Amino acid sequence: MKKRILITGGAGFLGSHLCDRFIAEGYHVIAMDNLITGDLKNIEHLFKLEHFEFYHHDVTKFIHVPGELDYILHFASPASPIDYLKIPIQTLKVGAMGTHNCLGLAKAKSARILVASTSEVYGDPLVHPQTEEYWGNVNPVGPRGVYDEAKRYMESITMAYHTFHGVDTRIIRIFNTYGPRMRLNDGRALPAFIGQALRGEDMTVFGDGSQTRSFCYVSDLVEGIYRLLLSDYSLPVNIGNPDEISLKDFAEEVLQLTGGKVNIIYKPLPADDPKQRKPDITKARNILGWAPLIGRKEGLAKTYDYFKTLSSEEWSKQPKEFQSRK
Structure with a gap:
């Protein structure tokens, strides 16, 4: 029989690529997304x-999946x-209640669970580059705190289930990722610049x-997730591309790729925006x-080709002002 895996957030950018992988x-894949x-x-x-199923469901509510489960990927x-x-x-609820529900399901099904944390747990870092041992510099009451602290709580409750209940857990810390299926209007630097x-x-x-970012192409990230899930390592692991670039230089690269003749304009830096x-x-x-x-260079070309295939209706959904800061 095929192994069965639940992927929460399965209709999203990363989740959909994980469903494909x-x-x-050869897995039986159950995607869940609200x-x-x-x-x-x-x-x-x-x-x-x-061997594919889709459940339209909010993971902050009780999760019921009939039958056996071997693995859970919590990417909602x-x-x-x-x-x-x-x-x-x-955002807070899916990191807290959603993770709690997924861990409870993993415990009930004796399934291994991998939770998707983020480089945002490091906040505006005082250590560079960021190692898994660095505890971070996060403002819990700032505008980004709802995401940063939700992910930090996610890691804490995951380790609690691992140590107290013996649940088989994995934690990935994802750095900036890009590729086909990114949403045009999500405000991140790459789709904002290309748009x-x-x-x-x-x-x-x-x-x-x-300020610098390190961009990892989606197929590389998916490979890292796959290897971590099947490993025997339960502590957090960074997955990202360490090829660091400033956002000004990144904007110049996108301009060169698109052949655009537009200018680069500068606006005030938002609160708590990570510098590195x-x-x-x-x-x-x-x-x-x-x-x-x-x-x-290769990843940007593939992503640009994808964006060029989108309809004019999809392009019209783009906001006029981008908060391209993540």
Whole structure:
């Protein structure tokens, strides 16, 4: 019999790619999503498959999945500044109550669970690059606190279930990721920059553009998730691409890629915006044998090609002002 895996947030950007990967690996995949930020078009190509199911459900409510479960991937959560500033309570609830429900399900089914944490647990870091041993510099009452603290709580309750109940757990800390199926209007730097360039609008950079990010292509991230799930390591592991770049230089790269003739304009830096992001991936290399394979030039080209296929109606949904700060 095929192994059965539940993927929460399965209609989202990352969740849909994970559904594809585990279908390709021969699993029976159950995707769950309340579609607040997910989109069925990301997984509609899977609906015809015998070994794919979709549950339209909010994980902050009791989760019932009939039959056995071998694995759970908990990826349900808003993941961009625009989202979690617009729906802060839901963001907190999915990190707290949603994680609690998923862990309870894992305990009941004797399933291994991997939870999706984030580099945001490091806040505006005082250590660079960020190692898993760094505890972070987070403002719990700032505008980003609803996301940062939800993920920090997620890690805490996951480890509590691991140590107290013996649940088989994994924790991944995801750094900035990009690729096809990113939402156009989620406010993150890459879709914001490409959207503005294609529409002939000036490209918005917050602050002086010296703040850095490290962008990992989605197929590399999915490979890291797959390896971590099947490993025997229960402490947090960074998965990201350590090729660090300033947002000003990143905007210039996007301009060169799109052939845009627009200007780069600068706006005030939002509160608590991290000044640096770069993962230390020593653990991923040593424990998982993982390292990213797709360089930023190749990944950007693939992502740009995807955005060019979208309809004018989808482009019209883009907000005029981007908060491209994550």
